[in-house]
Amino acid sequence: MHELSICQGIVQVAAAALRGVPPPPPPVARVTVRIGRLTAVVPDSLRYHFDLLTPGTLLNGATLVIEEIPIRGRCADCAARFEIDTLTFTCPRCDSGLVELTSGRELQVISLETREEMAGGN
């Protein structure tokens, strides 16, 4: 549902990064993003919107690479670290409810990989 707006954000952030390199902007082969599971972003839907949005932009022809990040927590009481895959945000060791999330909320553009021009270039 929110993948379209998130994709618009990805394109904006990536385009801004491309403006930071000496012109002309190089063609982009891959855009790598990090998506935490707690964001409820559906990877397939994100790729679908990416392919819809990027033609005509600096990211034309680029592939979206998604690193999915699990939800991880740290117990504030017993300091245990664990992965949360059952959506129970309590400590599996001591049952404490004071769990600090250490990952799972990510929604970041990590890097762009440019397409290398053919050597010799004629």
Next chain:
Amino acid sequence: MEISVLRNVLDANDVIAKENRKAFDAHGCFVVNLMSAPGSGKTTLLERTLRALDGRLKAGVIEGDVQGSLDADRLARLGVPVAQINTDPHFGGECHLDARMVWHALPAIELDGLDLVFIENVGNLVCPASWDLGEDAKVVLFSVTEGEDKPLKYPKMFQQARCAVLSKMDLLPHVPFKVEQAVEFARRVNPELEIVFTSSVLDDGLEEWYGFLRSQLRRRSAA
């Protein structure tokens, strides 16, 4: 060649959210972002709340809908300033409000002299959780007709909320909803969550809801 970026996708939104927060702070407004599935009773709760405030606290509303102004019209009848946001001109009807939409709505309500601003988000338990609007507190509603597992199905929403309003308690005798289980699920995803139980049609539990608002206002003026 690899270009390192390492930036948040919603950076642009967060920059505007910060500006919204500055504007609200400059006028001393406490801002509540009210979220729920469609039909949980956000507008009805707001109607009750605005009536109960009865001028003792001045409140304004920013009303988000995909289309139309039915909810804004209902609330404007109570004589409070209401700004309507329709998300449909943006791209086929966004399912959530973003900071930019709120920023554009600000001129339509006079923040000066307001103690409270309620932002009624688009009915949806998924997407609105990701967009900071510049609010002070997120509040999530869910009704006894929706099933007690809502907090486990939409953990991000419940994780970020400061208060959950369990609404339509008057229907409890007619539905198989288990209140204790709902509370347990909600606390499982957010142990700090304050939970109030309301029936807007019977005027039940609303005192606790107003109590939550008053405590937030006190907390803020003490800060």
